[in-house]
Amino acid sequence: MANVLVLIQSEGGQPTKPTLSLLTLARRLGEPSAVVFGAEVDLEMLGRYGASTVYQFEGAEYADYLVTPKAQALTALVADTRPVAMLVTSTDEGREIAARVALRSGSGFVHDAVDVLAGDAGPTTVQSVFAGNYTVTSRFEAGPAVIAVRPNAVEPAEAATPVVATVQPFRHVVSETATLARIVDTRVKASGSSRPELGGAAIVVSGGRGTGGDFTPIEEFADALGGAVGASRAAVDAGWYPHRFQVGQTGTTVSAQLYVAAGISGAIQHRAGMQTSKTIIAVNTDPDAPIFDLVDFGVVGDLKVVLPQATAEANGRRA
């Protein structure tokens, strides 16, 4: 059966949810092999998602330099194992690793795929482009197909039959050309919250101009749903919320299962960053706001009234 390499990202020793989605997609194309950088590996979980072979690269160089050592190791692995495809999560780092591997392997590369399918002539991908107005299907002219997949593209599903995952030794020596960009300091940001990260969040609640600068209703509703908080460019430019929470063309792109836009009119700039979300809900006082063209469900009303009521209702149902 065709081999599919999947780059695993872990958090606290466990593969992340976007990573499990990759394994789920990989099984459509063939048999997934997991690639892990670092000491942490959850073999039991990888086996449940169908990866029998695990390539593990340990070594300080993979953490001490930007992406190039990982790209080099993966390039060597691609040359040696000749997979039909390599899947990574479409983050800044994931896309960069993938593109470098594709360049060195003479492969085609597709980024921000929202779906991956097994075609008659090899893998095909689906992308949503130009602020979601176009659906683009692509094929690969030269393999292996290197694909960066958006988080939440598919719900993770375990393999019908779990397999036993074992670490397969693979020796790679990182060359000097891969160690040019050295990480000299890493500082963990004080998050101050237990909310999920915006980029990979399944549920996002965002606030815009309509908050008037008070994000309390946004944060409380996000917490009631277990979601991340986002902000429109207008709210960030006004200094109401930190830039790292900005959703949009400049900022973070989210593909959430549920996206709630509160007090956001829906400028193209914002839509580009959230339009591939599966279910979209808006709360806005202006019934003519363009955001209502996108929604599955909308409430014409003041978010300062509607959201607190929704928060109480959601918390009440949970209790």
Added chain:
Amino acid sequence: MRIVVACKYVPDATGDRSFEPDGTVDRDAVDGVLSELDEYAVEQALQIAEAQGADTVALTVGPPDAVDAVRKALQMGVAEAVHIQDDAIAGSDVFATSAILAAAARKLEADLVLFGMASTDGGAGVVPALVADRLGIAALTFASDLSVNGSTVRISRESDTVVQQVEAQLPAVVSMTDRAAEARYPNFKGIMAAKKKKVTVWSLADLGPDVGAVGLESALSAVASAERRPARTAGQIVTDEGDGGVKLVEYLATHKFV
């Protein structure tokens, strides 16, 4: 020191962008502009040049109209521009584009090649890394700030959870995020001065044989179809009459979000 800043000419994101039958972007449908995210790179080039002196060159690859992208950089204050223009380039993927940019950076003897974090059309954000890979030099990507001290270049790279300081020796490629210093607007003096600045046009032949195959035919992935998404079926809109929040949660409950 010579700083080359890459300037991509893209269809204005506020327009109704579309595709040609061959799967390439329809460039006539919407006005082109300098990709907004590249302005942060231009700003950074100007700040370094102002603080410590440097030659600045704006570089674009694209059809004749793409000169507008470097023209904007010249108006902002960049000293000169190079426009790589060749019919064979149309339809190039990120790999061919990176080969063209790498060859141009080599010919210009760039010490520092600056990019925006991604374009506002293709948006992969990988061309800076590919150019560095081809040139065999360091890539410091997704920088929220940048400093050059002698031959050492240092950036801050911020993710959701960590802030890293990353260092390399020149020559290097750096891409700037939109968290970097705000780009300046061209002033009247800058706009007038730009009219006298030189834009050099090079063809692929001017770049030498290293570029290799470019254009749509040699792209390693191909668009099989580009379909305009059907207008979303109109969602359910309710007006808040004192129970908007409850109705919202009822909808969420039906779809198993609560």
